[in-house]
Amino acid sequence: MLLQTLRVLNSQGQTLLDISDIGVRDGSNRILQASEFIFDRLFATPLAAYMWTCLEGVWQVSAVNAKCSVTGGAAATCDVLVCSGVVAPGSGVTQLTTVLDVEATAPFSVNGVLITTPTNVFPGDSIARVLACTVGAIEGLLTVQIKRVQ
Numbered sequence: 001m002l003l004q005t006l007r008v009l010n011s012q013g014q015t016l017l018d019i020s021d022i023g024v025r026d027g028s029n030r031i032l033q034a035s036e037f038i039f040d041r042l043f044a045t046p047l048a049a050y051m052w053t054c055l056e057g058v059w060q061v062s063a064v065n066a067k068c069s070v071t072g073g074a075a076a077t078c079d080v081l082v083c084s085g086v087v088a089p090g091s092g093v094t095q096l097t098t099v100l101d102v103e104a105t106a107p108f109s110v111n112g113v114l115i116t117t118p119t120n121v122f123p124g125d126s127i128a129r130v131l132a133c134t135v136g137a138i139e140g141l142l143t144v145q146i147k148r149v150q
Contacts, residue, residue, distance in 0.1 A: 035062060035147040040129055042066060042078060042102065042140040048089035048130040051144065058150035059121040061095040064112030065143045072102040073136025080112065080144055081128045082119040089128035093119045102131075102138060120149065 008017040018025045024032045036059075038052045064080050077099040081092030096112040104110065121127060129142055 035145055038127060038144040038146065040142045040144075042068060042072075042131065042138055042142050044135050044137050044139070045131075048128055050083070050089050050126045050128050051142075052146070053126045054121045054123050056123055057148050059146045059148050060118040061114060061121075061127065061144060062118070062147040063143075063145035064096060064100070064114070065109060066100045066102055066112075066140055067107070067109040067143070068102055068104075068138060068140030069107050070137050070139035071104065071106040071108075072131075072138035073134035074103065075133040076101075076103045076135045076138060077132045078102050078142060079130045079132070080142075081130065082121050083126045083128050084122070085124055089126070090130050092126075092128055095119060099132070102135075102140065121146070 006019040007015055010016050015027045026032055040051045061080060061082070066078050079099040080095045081089070082095060083089060083092035095115055095118055097115055098113065100110050100112050127144060127146065
């Protein structure tokens with residue numbers, strides 16, 4: 001098996017970046033990943049809430065899933081939004097073509113369909129979720145995958 005490594009060093013000879021069969025690692029030997037996951041509990045309190053705030057870089061929502069063990073009430077929905085700066089969680093830009101229907105027969109899992117051009121999330125911006133309508137006794141997990149684009 002042939003293994004090759006690419007190592008980027010600074011002017012003092014310290015490793016800044018190391019690419020090998022293990023993956024891409026930074027100078028502290030941490031494996032770098034292009035995506036992160038945000039998890040938020042879905043429960044019977046309908047509200048809009050921040051889930052994550054960008055501190056550095058530029059990110060985009062890359063996938064959304066809701067998995068419920070207890071069904072939501074009539075017309076219960078969940079949406080994922082990007083909120084620029086300091087705006088109310090429900091005032092952001094939706095990242096889904098349609099909200100997630102969380103009233104199916106439990107247990108169930110539903111994947112969101114992303115908008116064609118996801119909104120960039122800059123430092124100070126947040127990702128929020130909104131549970132709406134009659135949520136009843138819903139119990140579940142919302143998973144949002146985000147990817148760093150800069």
